[in-house]
Amino acid sequence: MEKLRKRRDLSTTLYRILLYLSRKQKAESSTRRMMRIERAVGVERKELKIHLDSLVQKEYLEPISSGEKGRGGHQIVHYNITETGKLLRGDIGRFIQLGIDMGYYPEHFFYLPSD
Structure with a gap:
């Protein structure tokens, strides 16, 4: 039996993306690449790309x-x-x-998984 992956709703997903980028604003630019965002917020790359493009x-x-x-x-x-x-981000929060x-x-x- 295949295990179903737990999905978050849109508001939580967008909040996590924006929160991560806010926290990493002063960090080196490599922390703001899609690969690093994907790991930090727990969103699959295809879905993350859609959200990033929309934002x-x-x-x-x-x-x-x-x-x-x-x-x-x-x-x-x-x-x-x-x-x-x-x-x-503040409004969604x-x-x-x-x-x-x-x-x-x-x-x-x-919270982010890293919290």
Whole structure:
């Protein structure tokens, strides 16, 4: 029997992505690559790429090409959170906190796996 993977809802996933990028804003740029974000927030690469592209399109994140190529020949991109991204993170965080207070979310959904 195949084990089903536990999925988080969209608000929690977006919050974790934005929270990670906020925390790593002053760290070296390699910490803001998709591979590192994937490991930190626990979201699969295909799903993460969709979310990152959407957040970039709406200007919540800023992509910065390093000019380097990855193993597959693709461009290595680092992501920075913008001021509007920080505001969105705060809004989503308040929504999740409301969900925790009302019993819809367990307490651990609010934090990154690294916490």
